[in-house]
Every structure is written in C-alpha cells, then in structure tokens.
Amino acid sequence: MQRGLAVAALALAVRNAITSWQHNTWTVVTSGKGSALVFYPFAAADHNNAYALDDHATQRARELAATVVRVGRVGAASNWLAHAAPNSLRHVSLGGHGNGTRVMWGDGRCHESDRTCGLWPTNQAFLALLSSRLTERAVVVLESCYALPMAPIVAESLRNGARVFATDACYNQEHLKFVLDASGDLVPMLLDPWHASTRMHVSVAPDCHDMPWVAPEWLRTLGVSGCADITMDVCLSDDADGEVLDRKGQGPASACCRCGAGRLM
Numbered sequence: 001m002q003r004g005l006a007v008a009a010l011a012l013a014v015r016n017a018i019t020s021w022q023h024n025t026w027t028v029v030t031s032g033k034g035s036a037l038v039f040y041p042f043a044a045a046d047h048n049n050a051y052a053l054d055d056h057a058t059q060r061a062r063e064l065a066a067t068v069v070r071v072g073r074v075g076a077a078s079n080w081l082a083h084a085a086p087n088s089l090r091h092v093s094l095g096g097h098g099n100g101t102r103v104m105w106g107d108g109r110c111h112e113s114d115r116t117c118g119l120w121p122t123n124q125a126f127l128a129l130l131s132s133r134l135t136e137r138a139v140v141v142l143e144s145c146y147a148l149p150m151a152p153i154v155a156e157s158l159r160n161g162a163r164v165f166a167t168d169a170c171y172n173q174e175h176l177k178f179v180l181d182a183s184g185d186l187v188p189m190l191l192d193p194w195h196a197s198t199r200m201h202v203s204v205a206p207d208c209h210d211m212p213w214v215a216p217e218w219l220r221t222l223g224v225s226g227c228a229d230i231t232m233d234v235c236l237s238d239d240a241d242g243e244v245l246d247r248k249g250q251g252p253a254s255a256c257c258r259c260g261a262g263r264l265m
Contacts, residue, residue: 040053040068042106077105077119078125082129097145103142106118140162147167154203159205159207171198213250214246216244216246227258230258234259
C-alpha cells in the first residue's frame with residue numbers, strides 16, 4: 001500500500017511539474033524596442049501556418065517595434081505580462097485561431113476546449129493583468145478570425161480608454177495592415193480587395209465617454225450620425241481637413257472614444 005501511495009505521489013509530482021513547465025514556456029521570436037507586444041501560438045497549434053512569422057507578419061512587427069512571443073498556455077502569457085512594467089504597453093496583439101468564443105494558443109499538447117490553452121472571455125485574471133500593463137488609450141487587437149463577439153467582453157475588463165479591435169470574418173494575414181489614425185496610433189485595418197466589406201470593428205473600455213459630435217450631412221447618408229456608430233475609416237480622417245467637422249467645429253478625432261479620443265472618467 002505504501003508503495004502504491006508513493007507511486008501516486010510521484011505521478012502527481014510529475015504532472016504538477018509538467019503543468020508548471022507548460023505554463024512557464026514561451027519563445028521570443030523577435031525582440032522589439034518599443035511598447036508593443038504580440039502573442040502567437042506555437043507552430044504545433046497552427047494548422048495552416050497563419051501565424052508563421054512570414055514577410056507580412058515581420059513587416060507589421062517592425063512597424064510596431066514589437067516583441068513577438070509564442071505561448072502555449074494562458075499561464076505562460078500571464079507570466080510574460082507580469083514581467084512588463086505597469087502602464088508600459090501601448091499595443092498588444094493577441095493572435096491565434098478563433099471561432100468567436102476564444103483565441104486559441106496551444107502547443108500541440110492540449111485540446112482546443114482546454115481553457116488554459118488560449119484566451120477565453122472568462123480568463124478574468126489574465127485580462128486584469130493585461131489591463132494593468134496598458135498605457136492610457138492603448139490598442140488591443142484580437143488577431144483572430146470571427147473574434148468580434150469577444151471584443152466587447154474584453155473591452156469591459158480594460159480601463160483608461162483602451163480600444164479592442166476585432167473582425168466578424170476570417171481573413172488572410174497578408175490583408176492585415178497597420179495604419180496611422182488621427183490619434184497618432186497604429187491601428188489594424190483589413191485591406192482585402194475581394195471582400196471590401198470585411199473590416200475591423202472597435203470596442204472601447206467603459207471608462208471612456210464620447211464628447212458631443214454630430215456628423216455632417218454627407219456622413220449621415222452613409223449611416224454615421226455620431227460617435228456611437230462611427231467606423232474606423234472615418235477615424236482615419238484628421239479633424240484638420242474640415243470635412244468631418246460639425247457645425248461647432250468638433251470632429252471625431254477629438255470627440256469619439258473609438259477614434260482614440262473622448263473623455264476618461
């Protein structure tokens with residue numbers, strides 16, 4: 001009996017050691033000098049090489065001056081975030097295969113339903129840690145297919161006007177680009193010549209409140225009446241060009257939370 005207990009104890013110790021190793025394993029793919037961080041899954045959890053560091057992904061990392069890290073488990077991502085200083089990250093991309101319920105990381109050894117193997121909306125401890133590491137009005141990208149249903153839930157867990165970008169479609173990595181918006185941040189856009197309606201949508205942390213702005217007539221004909229229904233292509237317009245200003249001289253780049261503006265409460 002004692003031998004059986006010893007064997008069981010050894011098995012438990014081995015399992016705990018493996019779990020600890022999995023939750024502390026990451027691989028730094030590129031080391032950037034900026035305030036941007038990108039999480040991608042390991043190749044074993046990337047069935048179609050969508051998150052390979054090809055020319056397109058490398059170019060995006062360079063533009064962001066980002067550190068790209070491969071993680072298998074949410075524990076590893078949390079441990080990496082814990083090493084970042086509070087209020088230090090201006091941009092975080094969370095990349096992995098998705099289905100609208102989670103962003104899958106993984107290392108080839110865990111099932112896709114295992115909630116330790118990716119970002120789920122219920123990973124509140126991870127989201128709280130992420131929030132503490134973001135700068136004011138930071139950009140968070142759910143770099144995953146069909147991730148739009150997750151975006152409002154993730155944004156709800158953040159603060160200081162953080163913006164969360166996601167799409168309700170699937171896309172090729174070559175179509176994901178970062179462009180400079182009127183707030184001065186690099187934000188994601190999907191430039192797919194075959195599917196012009198595929199776009200990035202944005203949700204905002206609840207402590208940001210829009211300033212008054214009434215869209216000019218030409219925008220109202222396109223379905224944009226104010227900050228509540230503004231689209232990212234309008235956010236790219238600088239207030240200085242005058243075309244998006246209302247009668248009081250207010251524009252979305254200085255009024256709307258989705259454009260990186262608004263009032264923080």
